[in-house]
Amino acid sequence: MARLSPSSSQGDRQQTDRFDLSALFEFSNIVNASLDLNFILGHFLLTIMGKILSTRGIILLKKEEEKFAVKTTKGIHTELLNTEIVCKKIPQRIVYVQREDARKYPWLKLFREQGISVLIPLLVRERIFGIAGFSPLQKIKKLGQKEETYIKSLANIAATAIEKSLIIEEVKQVNRRLDGKVQELNTLFEMSKEFNAALDAERLLKLLSFSLLGQVGTSRYFVCLKKERAMQVVLSRLQKELSPLCLEAISTIQQPTLIESLTKKPYKVFCSMLKDAGVQVLVPLKIQNEVKGILGVGERMRGGEYTQTDLEFLSSLGNLAMISLENARLFRDAIEKQKMEDELLIAREIQKGLLPSVLPAIPHYDIAATNISSKQVGGDYYDVIRLSETKVLVAIGDVSGKGTPASLLMANLQAAIHALVPLGLTLPELSARVNDLIFENTTSDKFITFFLAIIDSETKSLMYVNAGHNPPYILHKDGTLERLDKGGIIFGVMKTMMPYEQGTAQLNEGEALILFTDGVSEAMSKEGEELGEPKLEEVIKANATEPAEKILNEIVAAVQQHSTGTTQYDDITMVVVRGI
């Protein structure tokens, strides 16, 4: 049995030494076998308390430079746990609290207050990373040298074990943080995959909800997107709605932001509204650096503040969703555009149907006509109507504007002509009626340039009215070009006040009448130059002796050559009648 009395015999002393050694060995085995920091600290305290008969024990471990926190206590109120104090210049030896200078070591106060009189530094590689304190029952001024050595040995063994368990603890924490990161990345990966596959906004927002709920762990969130200029809420699980003014204000935020930090104008006034709605973080959703939407999230159900890393995650997730939402929108637009193009195609087909499919034949004349439509639906119109064995009506017109309105008006014109022609009106009468009809049925910014003529194969002549249309040409035998420009005002601008003037002209054998629209004379080159009438006249003259079809084809070829490398903007429409 070990006694610490000066009268111990030599045998007793040897026995004590053996006891101490085996106790050290046992202590070392126990603390090194454990990885549990609290167990090691507790066991260390209890072992020393037993050895020096102390009723209290405390251990502080270094948190950062000169800062130590209480980790374990025995016989002392546990409320001291985790208390932090600043300890400077800790001596690398056993410290007897009462004998030290309170001014030199102000941190000794904590130990004095707890009745701790002996401090043992915990050292690894001569660096202090902790302090253990005790209160021996006996008011000893100093432990014996043997005891000091023994306690130091215990402290050294404990220090190594503590350090090891701290490192392992840290590794565990690092691993857990890594696992958390991997989980975040998995979520981003999963979402980017799913977002890409989802082409409707509803499914995208559902997916976003799932990950906000699951990964972020919040049940309060909202997403709003910029529609035209205003922000529109497309997904919301908030306690209260946000006002349009609030949405507008927060749409100027450029970085992921905690609501708490919105202390400046213009955001400050909306802080309480956002908090009432349960929002804690706002994340701008950007496409090419422009804010296109906002993601807001509320508190996390499992608790914990949002860290910078969390904000980064929210930003990544939100922007992924934003890009996919934008793609979904573009996809929808493309489909709609396709649908519109399909409809236009149908409109064009209908319009083509309004043009004569077979040209009527009359004696002594050879007739050719064409309409090459541009990409858009245009409003060009031509017609050739047989009136009798010897008479034929030819017409050409160009409705202002493009697209469906123009094609509708063109259809109207076609119907009016076909309805009125059988009435046997004179050309000026017919023109006046059609003009009035068009004027009544359209606004004044819609108009039609029109030319119509009746060709008589018996007299080899024609009567015509030109209502503001590019004057057709007659190429005479002597090589001169006559321009047919008599008539009156274009159709649809005003009611007929002045009767249309009727012109006449000869169209003999070997002579040609050429009707065209401005798609021919004003065809643009790549450089932005019009084909022009001089060029048109040149082509006509060069083909003076050719049949109607050939003249027409040569003009089309000239137009197309002139426009090489451009998109055909306007319809190319022509009628050629040649005397044979």
Next chain:
Amino acid sequence: MSDFKLNVRNINDIHVVDIKGYLDAHTAPDLESAFSKLLDDKKFKIVVNCKNLNYISSAGLGVFMMFIEEVRKNSGDIKLSNLTPKVYNVFDLLGFPLLYDITQEETDAVKKFGA
């Protein structure tokens, strides 16, 4: 095409949802509609048996979060049982053990409802 299956059975007034396979963004809507239906039918005592659940993603976890508030508002709960270590790890990483009652065995979860 999805590798996810679920089945609902009841033990008295407690509804046990057996889930099997992979619960991810793709299959989450299946579980969502199952929960929706239970809630529509005013069944608020729910145990989800995850014995055959091989994988869960955060989107899958989202489904549990989606309904827990309403269920608890109606004095019910969604309890989870029989999680494999791999699945539990995901729950743990995302802090779910703080929010949900997770038991080893289905019978423990059922017992906790006071059945």
